[in-house]
Amino acid sequence: MSVLHCADLSPATLHTLLSAKLAQAPAFFLQAPIVLNLSDATETPDFNRLKNLFAELKLVLVGVTAANPEQKASAHAAGLAVLQAGKAALKTKEPNTSPPVAEVSDNKAVASAAASSSVAATMDSKVIEQTVRSGQQIYAKGTDLIVKGAVGAGAEVIADGNIHIYGSLRGKAIAGASGDTSKRIYCYNLQAELVSIAGNYWLSDSLQGKFWGKSACIKMQDDSLVISELV
Amino acid sequence: MAKIIVVTSGKGGVGKTTSSAAIGTGLALAGHKTVIVDFDIGLRNLDLIMGCERRVVYDFVNVINGEANLKQTLIKDKRTDNLFILPASQTRDKDALTREGVEKVLNELAKDFDFIICDSPAGIESGAMMALYFADEAVVVTNPEVSSVRDSDRILGMLSSKSRRAEQGLEGIKEHLLLTRYNPERVEKGEMLSVEDVKEILAIELIGVIPESQAVLNASNSGQPVILDKDSDAGQAYLDTIKRLLGEQVPFRFLTVEKKGFIKRIFGG
Ligand SMILES: Nc1ncnc2c1ncn2[C@@H]1O[C@H](COP(=O)(O)OP(=O)(O)OP(=O)(O)O)[C@@H](O)[C@H]1O
Ligand SMILES: [Mg+2]
Numbered sequence: 406m407s408v409l410h411c412a413d414l415s416p417a418t419l420h421t422l423l424s425a426k427l428a429q430a431p432a433f434f435l436q437a438p439i440v441l442n443l444s445d446a447t448e449t450p451d452f453n454r455l456k457n458l459f460a461e462l463k464l465v466l467v468g469v470t471a472a473n474p475e476q477k478a479s480a481h482a483a484g485l486a487v488l489q490a491g492k493a494a495l496k497t498k499e500p501n502t503s504p505p506v507a508e509v510s511d512n513k514a515v516a517s518a519a520a521s522s523s524v525a526a527t528m529d530s531k532v533i534e535q536t537v538r539s540g541q542q543i544y545a546k547g548t549d550l551i552v553k554g555a556v557g558a559g560a561e562v563i564a565d566g567n568i569h570i571y572g573s574l575r576g577k578a579i580a581g582a583s584g585d586t587s588k589r590i591y592c593y594n595l596q597a598e599l600v601s602i603a604g605n606y607w608l609s610d611s612l613q614g615k616f617w618g619k620s621a622c623i624k625m626q627d628d629s630l631v632i633s634e635l636v
Numbered sequence: 637m638a639k640i641i642v643v644t645s646g647k648g649g650v651g652k653t654t655s656s657a658a659i660g661t662g663l664a665l666a667g668h669k670t671v672i673v674d675f676d677i678g679l680r681n682l683d684l685i686m687g688c689e690r691r692v693v694y695d696f697v698n699v700i701n702g703e704a705n706l707k708q709t710l711i712k713d714k715r716t717d718n719l720f721i722l723p724a725s726q727t728r729d730k731d732a733l734t735r736e737g738v739e740k741v742l743n744e745l746a747k748d749f750d751f752i753i754c755d756s757p758a759g760i761e762s763g764a765m766m767a768l769y770f771a772d773e774a775v776v777v778t779n780p781e782v783s784s785v786r787d788s789d790r791i792l793g794m795l796s797s798k799s800r801r802a803e804q805g806l807e808g809i810k811e812h813l814l815l816t817r818y819n820p821e822r823v824e825k826g827e828m829l830s831v832e833d834v835k836e837i838l839a840i841e842l843i844g845v846i847p848e849s850q851a852v853l854n855a856s857n858s859g860q861p862v863i864l865d866k867d868s869d870a871g872q873a874y875l876d877t878i879k880r881l882l883g884e885q886v887p888f889r890f891l892t893v894e895k896k897g898f899i900k901r902i903f904g905g
Contacts, residue, residue: 536839538793539786540760555839557789575837 408470412445416458423462439464440488444471452483467544467563468582470604484546486565486582488604536572537562544582558598567591577601586625591635595621605630638746641753642771644795646787648758650779651816654852655874656755657685658863659775662878664719665863668750671710671720673741675767676757677732680724686713687859688721697725700737706744715864720749733766742770760794770800773810775843775881779817780829785837788813792838812843814877819848820893831891844877846870847890 411422439459452469459466468486469476477487531545536554542561543550550564555572562568563579566588570578573594581588581603590600595616598609600623607623607630620635643656653676660672674682677697683689688711694704699722706722713719722745725732745752756767768774774795778788795809796802802809815834822828835842846852851868855861863878865871869890876886 535796536792538796539789541793541797555837557793557837558786559790560793572839573836 408440408442410442410445414441414443414446414448414450414455416454419455419458420462423459423464427462427464439466440486441466441469442471443469443473443476446476449473449476449479452480452485456483456485465542465544481583486563487584488582530566531564533562537576539576547583550580555594564588574600579606580623581625588624590623591621593620593635594618595632600630602630638749639751639773640742640746640771641751641773641775642756642768643753643775643777644756644764644768644791645758645777645784646760646764646791647779647784650777650784651846651852652758652777653682653685653755654856654862655775655777655814655816655846656682656753657861658871658874659878659881660721660751660753661713661716661719661861662863662874663751663753663881664713664716666878666882667718669718669748670751670753671722671745671749672753672755673722673745674724674755675733675763676755677724677763678726678729679757680726682755683711683721683723684859685856686721686861688713688723689859692723695723695725696741697728697732699741700733706741715860731762733763735766735769738766739770760790764791765794765798768795768799768809771795771809772801773812775812775814776838776840777814777816778834778838780815780819780823780831780834782829785829785834788838792840811840812881813838813840814844814846815842816846817848818845818890820891824893831888842888843880844873845888845891846873846877 411419456466466485468488469480470488472480472487480487530549530551533543533552537543537552537556537560539557539559542563545564545566547565549566550562550568552562552570552572556562556570556574556576556578558575560576563582565581565583565585568578568580568590570592574592574597576597577599578590578597579601580590584603586603588602590602595612596618597612600607600612602623602625605625616632622633622635623630643652643659645652656672660670664670672682673696674680683692691711694709698704699706699709710720710722713721742752754767754771757763776788776791778784792811795811799809801807813835815831819828823830831845847869849868849870851865851870852862855865862868862870863874873890876889879886
């Protein structure tokens with residue numbers, strides 16, 4: 406996911422910034438999920454308005470990170486995921502977009518304080534009947550996500566609840582996206598680029614080994630991610 | 637009812653135009669009235685591969701703009717009956733195609749033809765989207781390497797979400813995988829993905845495997861689709877592909893390294 410740092414969250418400034426980025430790489434950003442890093446922003450913006458602004462530009466604002474309590478509450482009310490920031494992300498001042506993984510020196514899990522909010526999955530699960538292809542992303546808001554096919558390299562599946570993938574997971578899977586550390590990822594064949602639960606993530610490098618190419622379950626235990634066999 | 641087949645890939649230079657020319661010619665050889673439409677506005681080269689570049693008078697954009705009619709614009713192939721080419725414009729840019737314009741032209745072609753083959757430009761921008769939007773079937777051309785497979789996966793996502801069939805909630809586009817430039821030697825050495833690897837990742841039906849072949853280069857230099865070179869490996873692989881496209885069961889060939897025969901071993905070759 407791309408993280409956008411911006412001190413001035415007025416719609417006009419954001420519009421200019423995003424348009425400039427899109428002009429650089431329109432294909433790359435098409436319908437891309439974006440996380441807004443609020444470490445430099447003192448005010449609490451109107452998140453619903455920002456969501457519409459992103460949508461107009463064919464981007465998807467999925468969540469915020471490094472938010473203060475007021476910003477968190479407001480983001481949450483607007484249906485955004487509240488993610489935890491990587492350590493280095495907080496120091497970055499330059500507006501830039503880069504995957505959060507690039508900002509973390511140590512590519513093991515970044516376990517920090519538990520998120521302030523959690524959403525119970527009470528709605529029906531979101532079910533995707535086919536394969537999720539490269540460049541697509543699926544967000545199951547407030548619920549579990551079930552993918553009957555594979556998740557291709559360069560595809561992203563995000564859920565506030567658990568994620569079940571009955572094919573191979575070659576892309577990114579982000580469960581517990583609003584901060585619920587009890588959520589899990591289950592997949593039939595683990596070859597992921599990234600797995601994340603409640604903002605704690607592992608890159609492909611950390612996933613190599615015993616479970617690579619096998620069925621696996623990923624969950625949080627004592628503030629870090631653990632993988633176990635499915636059967 | 638005419639069938640619209642888009643030949644697409646995401647990644648550039650993988651063999652879309654070579655394959656469009658071969659598939660169009662093959663279907664015409666099998667007795668189906670076929671037109672190949674060049675959607676690569678600004679970079680047209682279907683006419684070169686078909687050897688009709690000197691006969692282009694009007695083009696696709698002229699027809700859309702009402703500057704010429706289809707009858708004036710379609711080029712009848714000299715070698716193969718039932719085969720026509722609708723050339724792209726070399727002087728316009730991709731934005732010259734509008735969805736309404738493309739729809740109008742395809743509807744008119746559909747009255748006359750059994751198959752409409754759309755040779756897509758590379759990329760996932762408007763030109764490629766235009767080529768795939770009205771398709772009933774798609775031939776996804778893929779080379780056995782990671783970046784090509786990734787781009788094909790991306791295009792498959794577009795086919796299932798950004799096409800007319802997807803938007804109108806109709807039955808989805810029928811997707812076929814065409815693996816081209818397949819080099820069994822390099823697969824054996826682990827330098828390229830195998831047929832099985834690609835099939836596993838893309839999870840769609842395999843319609844053909846075209847070997848990496850000098851015959852393709854010879855064919856395009858002489859402006860003659862390689863499928864007409866019936867003795868060549870690539871020509872035969874495309875002929876098999878056409879049979880499968882028309883519903884026949886044909887075993888796959890050219891998947892393994894050819895053992896050199898006694899004569900070849902002694903005299904080289
Ligand atoms: N099976 C093959 N063996 C050897 N060379 C091949 C084969 N198929 C295609 N080529 C060569 O690869 C090059 C690109 O082919 P082609 O123009 O058909 O690709 P394309 O996908 O249409 O490219 P573009 O994206 O630019 O439209 C050409 O030089 C062609 O001769
Ligand atoms: Mg081409």
